[in-house]
Amino acid sequence: MLDGDIVRTHLSKGLGFSKEDRDENIRRIGFVCELLSRNGIIAIAAVISPYRAARADVRACIPNFVEVHMDCPLEVLIERDAKGLYRKAIAGEISHFTGISDPYEPPSSPEVTIHSDCESPTMGVDRLWAKLNAMGLI
């Protein structure tokens, strides 16, 4: 399980949040996921990956790539603001913040979309599990 914050600390220290740096970050995560999955390990990348082309590049390198779009209206994200980052981004204290001051290109055909504003985590997991099953991956 590659968490975005962990990756930023351990693989991508020094990279910022420009398009170029974000793409490089995703390429590195893709490289590690390919290493793991090539060795039969299920790799879960829980990261902000805002650019469609970078995701497509990773997909092209990894058989059995499954794109899960965590979809949620911006208003709900701002209301949750689990880390207090939306408040800062709206106040202009953080720049290049996805959804506020930086783009997010939603996937055109993700394998699964989870609407966290209107389904419970359990429901989302159940649907993801069912999809993986239907794809013959588990």
Next chain:
Amino acid sequence: MLDGDIVRTHLSKGLGFSKEDRDENIRRIGFVCELLSRNGIIAIAAVISPYRAARADVRACIPNFVEVHMDCPLEVLIERDAKGLYRKAIAGEISHFTGISDPYEPPSSPEVTIHSDCESPTMGVDRLWAKLNAMGLI
């Protein structure tokens, strides 16, 4: 198998050859090797890791860490010069070149030392294999 050149391209683009950057490069490789080995995959890092402290940090994170010191006199390396890099480093065309213009701290107690100037690749592999066997790792 994580080859130094591959890692420099895919995980450490943008890092140079200062002590700080070399240490960061090794930390990243250690992070990936830990991910792999934690999942039961044997990870082989074939890299230049010139600083003892960085290697000790990686060792501390990975159970069953095996340090293999590829030992060879500088004169033999210069004579081989497989990539033509020693010639350039000696001519001053490359800076921060391990063994010529950058330090190498040999390991104090590696699990295996391979003397590639006086044993064949097969002999080296046999001794490494025997050591892994003796350690109960294979």
